[in-house]
Amino acid sequence: MNEEKGRSRIPGSPAFRISSLAILTAVTAVFTYMVRIPIAPTRGYLNLGDVAIYFTAFTFGPVSALIAGGVGTALADIISGYSQWAPISLLVHGLQGLVAGLIASIAWRGKRGTFSLFWLVAAVAGTVVMCAGYLAAGTLMVGFSAALVELPGNLLQNLAGVVGAIPLTIAVRKAYPPVTELRW
Amino acid sequence: MIAPVYGKRGQSAVHRFDPRGKIVLLVVFLITFFLPLRIEHLGINLAVVAALTVIFLGIGNALRPLRLILPILILVLVLTPPFHREGPVLFSIRSVPILTVFGLLEALRLIVRFTGITLIFYLFMGTTDPDSLALAFRWFRLPFAISMVLSIALEYIPTIRRIYNQVRDAHRLRLAGETGEAQRAPRAGRDRGKVHRLAETIPILTSVLILSVRRIPTLAMALECRGVGRKNRRSSFRSLKTGASMIRDGIITALITATVVVSLVLFP
DSSP states (O other): OHHHHHHTTSTTSHHHHHHHHHHHHHHHHHHHHTOEEEEGGGTEEEEOHHHHHHHHHHHHOHHHHHHHHHHHHHHHHHHHTOGGGHHHHHHHHHHHHHHHHHHHHHHHHSOOSSOOHHHHHHHHHHHHHHHHHHHHHHHHHHOHHHHHHHHHHHHHHHHHHHHHHHHHHHHHHHHOGGGGGGOO | OOHHHHOOOOOSHHHHSOHHHHHHHHHHHHHHHHSOOOHHHHHHHHHHHHHHHHHHHOHHHHHHHHHHHHHHHHHHHHHSGGGOOOSSEEEEETTEEEEEHHHHHHHHHHHHHHHHHHHHHHHHHHTSOHHHHHHHHHHTTOOHHHHHHHHHHHHHHHHHHHHHHHHHHHHHHHTHHHHHHHHHSHHHHHTTHHHHHHHHHHHHHHHHHHHHHTHHHHHHHHHHHTTTTOSSOOOOSOOOOOTHHHHHHHHHHHHHHHHHHHHHHHOO
16 A cells, blocks of 8 residues: 555656646646736736746756647636637747746756756746747737837836746745655 | 636527537638738628527627727727838828728738637637537647646636635635725725735735645545546547538538638638
């Protein structure tokens, strides 16, 4: 029984991988469609999906960030009624998480639980991937000029993601140290 | 969870149509909207998709996605023509062409494309339930683990939303005194800025994340108890249609696809 109980806590087991990806996907979806900070002048809002993507990339690694980031934001788009953007979110946010996770993995091998400059580099690379991806996809769907209008919003949202994700990652690791053992 | 956005679930022919066929038709129609076709051809495609949406989801539900994308359509109409100045000039300011026939056609093409893509996705999501969708993706060889992640994530979204609401309410109660202070100086409260609002959100998100990731080992154990990760053959509680109805829907899908391809060849 104890052996059975301990096996699923091994981060490499299929059940563990599925459950961690599912929970992180659901968290990303909720952060994207529910946690919104209004921007008064334009009546628009910033969503915090990028905070969840960068947290996943820094804490759980590139594969988790690829799947949770891509699928989570795509689900959020579907739930909010913007399903036409779901395939693009799946690709762009997935890539954003993968790139940020790969760069952040360099920091993981070194020191654990403290702020690393690699996180900033990872977030900047993720921002570039996300903004370029949405600009390219937007150009295909609505033309370059309309896609360009969305660029400052995407940049601002990513900035909020970076500003939020770094303190959040440190806070979660301090408040719940076992989170680092959940990485696979 | 998805149904309220796309209207009430129905039992129409499209609702009952095989999800595998719907995925194929979604891809076919998406490709046609991205092809460099004549505007009339794109318009006919849009009319077909719009008519199907109105018939099977109702006029109210068909207008909902259009209201959501209206601002971006206006942006496309205003911003696209100045970037395409070829062709006869329709409107100019001090001999600088602002609106040309080509610019107007390009703007219309983009509007038709984006509206068509929006409506076809809306029709697809409004007439397909998520469980059937996951099964259809598995039929198209999506790995079992990914479809499992998708199904569990959809089940967990309401749970995490509830956790978020509880934590947010708890933080509001704790900060009630501070809020009262802000009410006494409303202008100061308004001018705090987005960074301050983000900073206020961090403690809530920290608690939500910790409460969420703590569920991972428990969920993993539950999945192992259900046999996930074992080598033996998996059984499924739900399955897609088989037999005559599957063949009928397959033939309909093939016929519609063939019609679209023939129309593309005959009227490029």
